Each structure stands twice: as C-alpha cells, then as structure tokens.
Amino acid sequence: MLPIAMLSAILDSVQEAIEVTDRDGNIIYVNPAFCRITGLSFEERTKQNIFQASPNGALALALKTGVPVKGYRTRVGGSNAEVISNAVPIIINNEIAGAVVIFQHITDIIKLVEELKKSNSMLRSLSDKYGQVTRSKYNFEQIKGSSQALQECIRISRQAARSSSTVLLLGESGTGKELFAHAIHQASSRKEGPFIVINCAAIPETLLESELFGHVRGAFTGAVKDKIGKFELAHGGTLFLDEIGDMNLLLQAKLLRVLQEREFERIGGTRPVAVDVRVIAATNRNLKQLVRQGLFREDLYYRLNVVEINLPPLRERMDDLEELANCMVVRLNRKLGKKIIGLTQEAMLALRSYHWPGNIRELANVLERVMVSSDSNLISYQELAPYLQVKHRETSEAPDDIMPLDLLERLMIEKALQKYGAGVEGKRETARQLNISLATLYNKIKKYRINISKK
Known part of the structure; x- marks a missing residue:
C-alpha cells in the first residue's frame, strides 16, 4: 500500500485532470491539472456535488449507472473547456463507494493530431515517389x-x-x-x-x-x-x-x-x-x-x-465478448459522434448467445448498425435482436415475447444472482427461487460462463 503522501504527490503531478466523488456525489478531490484546465480552485470545486455541478457529465453517469464511461466529450468548469473524459465507478466490497474521472483538454489532443498529420504528409510524399x-x-x-x-x-x-x-x-x-x-x-x-x-x-x-x-x-x-x-x-x-x-x-x-x-x-x-x-x-x-x-x-x-x-473464432472465446463489445462502442462513439456508454444486461446476454459466423468483423458491423439508429445511452436487447436473427416484440417484458430458451434461462440466473448475491447464501437463495438444486445452478453458471465476480 502506497503512503498517502506519496499517492497524493503522484496524483498532483499527473498532467491529465482528475476528479473524485464519494458515493453521494460529493466532490472530495481534484488535482492541480483539473484546476488549470477548468479554471476552478480546489476549495471551490470540493464544496460542490457532481449531480448539481455536472449532472450530464461522465463522472455523474458512471456514479449513477455503475458502468464505466469512456471517450465522453463535454465542456467543464468556469472556463467552459472542451475535454474528453473517461470515468469509472469505485467498487469496494461489491458496493459503489464513489467514482473517478480523468480527462484531457481537447487542445492537447489537437496538438497530437497535428503532429500525426505532419508524419502522414511525409509518408504521402514517399508514397508518391516510391x-x-x-x-x-x-x-x-x-x-x-x-x-x-x-x-x-x-x-x-x-x-x-x-x-x-x-x-x-x-x-x-x-x-x-x-x-x-x-x-x-x-x-x-x-x-x-x-x-x-x-x-x-x-x-x-x-x-x-x-x-x-x-x-x-x-x-x-x-x-x-x-x-x-x-x-x-x-x-x-x-x-x-x-x-x-x-x-x-x-x-x-x-x-x-x-x-x-x-x-x-x-x-x-x-x-x-x-x-x-x-x-x-x-x-x-x-x-x-x-x-x-x-x-x-x-x-x-x-x-x-x-x-x-x-486464431480462435469468436464463439470459442466468448469470455472476451463483453470487453470486445465495450471497446467497439467507445471506438464507434468517436466515429459516429455518439455518447453511448454500453449495453444492457439483456443485450449482452443476447450477444453471448449468438454463434457469430462472421466473428469479430460481424460483431463490429452489428454494433455499428445498431448505434447509427440508436438515440439511447445504452444499447438494448430490442435494438440488437433484428441483427442477431432473434424473434422479438416491442418489449421483452411482454409475456408472449420470444427469445431463445438458453438466453432466457441465462437471463433469469443472472438476474437472480444480481438480486440475491454471488456468495454461498446468495447462490442457495438463487437456486431455491429458480426451483433447481444448488449443483444444477453451479453447472449452469459454468455452462453459460456467467461472471459471478461482477454480481
């Protein structure tokens, strides 16, 4: 464990802006880079609550949803500076204890882009010649x-x-x-x-x-x-x-x-x-x-x-699917000018239940097609279903909604574990509520590769 003084010195020396809140949204720390970019002082900012100060920002979204927010473009502080933010919830003992955001001034990124353009210009010159x-x-x-x-x-x-x-x-x-x-x-x-x-x-x-x-x-x-x-x-x-x-x-x-x-x-x-x-x-x-x-x-x-x-096909590395999908959402946000923060639990289960004959290229295509027409912050099962050849109706809560049986079973187990917990007692209660034995529950968790560490 790093000494607090050393940790504070490290955070203060970082060139990117850092802001931290507690579970209630009270801002408890900003580093000097934050003050430089936003024009706000440490004393001024730490008296504020993120839900009042920046209710639509990446930090508030991460704290409210419990989902990481990446590549979020917005304006902050009294300087109205335009920044690109990455925020994540702080999880302690399976509970949200706060959130942290790191962002960079768009001007710094533009400088990097200009340097890249110069390099590309040199390459084009060589291409014309050779x-x-x-x-x-x-x-x-x-x-x-x-x-x-x-x-x-x-x-x-x-x-x-x-x-x-x-x-x-x-x-x-x-x-x-x-x-x-x-x-x-x-x-x-x-x-x-x-x-x-x-x-x-x-x-x-x-x-x-x-x-x-x-x-x-x-x-x-x-x-x-x-x-x-x-x-x-x-x-x-x-x-x-x-x-x-x-x-x-x-x-x-x-x-x-x-x-x-x-x-x-x-x-x-x-x-x-x-x-x-x-x-x-x-x-x-x-x-x-x-x-x-x-x-x-x-x-x-x-x-x-x-x-x-x-190289294995995507269907043989389904444990990687969630990370791949989230990374693609971030990249497609930049390409499409969107601010989608991820997928719903039902949508992610639908991705895991599909066999992906076109592998990663098909996954990227499906997500882009959905994101082009999506106006929400989270991609839903209903938006994905037409592209995964899954029959669906207007809402998955409808009693006559049709989805693959293994997807429905997996969804119910995920929801139960989410509700009762992933500990021993939580699993026992999940098995009891689903009317299956504890051994059967363990087999199905293994079969569907359910990541219980996140429940």
Whole structure:
C-alpha cells in the first residue's frame, strides 16, 4: 500500500485532470491539472456535488449507472473547456463507494493530431515517389481479450516477433489475422521499416505478379514506366500476404524462390533484385487440404509454416465478448459522434448467445448498425435482436415475447444472482427461487460462463 503522501504527490503531478466523488456525489478531490484546465480552485470545486455541478457529465453517469464511461466529450468548469473524459465507478466490497474521472483538454489532443498529420504528409510524399509505403497500425496492447485461447496466440506471436522467421496465420474470416500481423511487425526489430499489405484474392491473377514483383517499362502492353513491386517496397520491413491460399501455382513457385534466395527479377527485367523482407502470410482456407488436392505447393507450405498461429473464432472465446463489445462502442462513439456508454444486461446476454459466423468483423458491423439508429445511452436487447436473427416484440417484458430458451434461462440466473448475491447464501437463495438444486445452478453458471465476480 502506497503512503498517502506519496499517492497524493503522484496524483498532483499527473498532467491529465482528475476528479473524485464519494458515493453521494460529493466532490472530495481534484488535482492541480483539473484546476488549470477548468479554471476552478480546489476549495471551490470540493464544496460542490457532481449531480448539481455536472449532472450530464461522465463522472455523474458512471456514479449513477455503475458502468464505466469512456471517450465522453463535454465542456467543464468556469472556463467552459472542451475535454474528453473517461470515468469509472469505485467498487469496494461489491458496493459503489464513489467514482473517478480523468480527462484531457481537447487542445492537447489537437496538438497530437497535428503532429500525426505532419508524419502522414511525409509518408504521402514517399508514397508518391516510391509507391504505397505504410506503417503498422496496431500493437499487442490493442488486441482485446483475456481468454486462454487468445492469450496463447499472443504468447506465440510475441515469440515470433523476436525473429525474422516466416509466420502463417490461420483462422476464419474476421478473427483478426491482419491485426496480429500488424502487432508482430510492431513488436519486431523491423518496426521502423515498412509494413506492406497485399490481398492475394482481391487482385486479378494477371496483375498479382506485377503487384508483388514489379515490372520494367515495356514488359507488357500498358507498362509505360517502371513499377516497384510490394517486395521492394517492403525491403527492411514486413510483407503481409493475406489470403495466400488463393494464389495460383505459377506465382507460388516464384514466391518460393524469393523466400529461399532472397532475390527476384521484375517482370521483363534481367537484373536480380535482392531484398531483406520478413513474410507473414494468412488464410482462412485449409492449406493442408489444398496441398493434398494439388492446389498448393507442399514445399511452399513448409517454407511459410515456420511459425503457425491458429486464431480462435469468436464463439470459442466468448469470455472476451463483453470487453470486445465495450471497446467497439467507445471506438464507434468517436466515429459516429455518439455518447453511448454500453449495453444492457439483456443485450449482452443476447450477444453471448449468438454463434457469430462472421466473428469479430460481424460483431463490429452489428454494433455499428445498431448505434447509427440508436438515440439511447445504452444499447438494448430490442435494438440488437433484428441483427442477431432473434424473434422479438416491442418489449421483452411482454409475456408472449420470444427469445431463445438458453438466453432466457441465462437471463433469469443472472438476474437472480444480481438480486440475491454471488456468495454461498446468495447462490442457495438463487437456486431455491429458480426451483433447481444448488449443483444444477453451479453447472449452469459454468455452462453459460456467467461472471459471478461482477454480481
């Protein structure tokens, strides 16, 4: 436990504004950054109650709902400063003891954006001269989820990042293969080099060879000038070959030679071009089966499959769904200009009961479609139901409302645990009220992966 004096010194030195309330909304602490941004003094602010001072702010919402509020844009204090806030309730012994908000002046964020624009301008200048040069966008910290299956993928990927060995990412569409490719590059010694992406299925076979290896002027009709291919652009960095299972056999042979010899010739050229490129490939197809069918070269398969990472579908990592959904809501709030703070309990249960054939990409699509038309602070079950192929009526309280039986059962158990508590006595009372044995209740908690620590 940190000494109070040391903790106070730390909070006072933070550049972001911090404000804390007790359970009744009385403001009990603000740091110097808060006073600087808002123009309010410590003495003035700590005499106020948040529900009177800022009733629609992030701190009041977090305290009132018990739900974290992220990316909330508002104006604060006597200076009417525009800020972006993140607030969370303070939970002690399963009870809300208060809330804390941290916010940053929008001007500080604008300065960061301007610096980013300058960097992007430099990249565009390079792109105009040499072609599309990009940097990786994501790192491992941005991969959300704590399930065992996902964490094992992250562990293997971090190990792979320490070498320049070829990586093969396998998984269904929408499981995050490109995200992992970005993260591996970002964690590697090549992170300052380019990160080049090419989708082998999105480019016609007649053009794919030129895209990968480039061509010299006059190599074929329409080749009016020299073109640098993706391999040259990726020199010193990483080339991500997405949908590698859709590449034709002729190109597979040329790719194999590049991986073995670290050199190639442009189309129509005679001079070998040496490259230093780390290749990460990905596919949603079964490459072993394609090898047996003669549609994928066996020697190329083994050359690519030095480090194999199988990304689990969303239905196999449902423990991560709530965190993923909440992170997406925050991101979509920024994109859509909304202030939605999360999902209702019934809506989250509906997400958990769906099988997600389109994986994380489908989850993002469903949430965006709902949020575009939503005017509420919380996404409801009724708003989600049409997109999850769940029959519903105007209100879930209606006796004839239709929902999947396992969703209804899970919902009743969640509500009972919420009411009676997650301790031993709470579980006994829950089982008694639901007319089931305690052993059956434990089995169903395990079956539905109900997080009783939050009840």
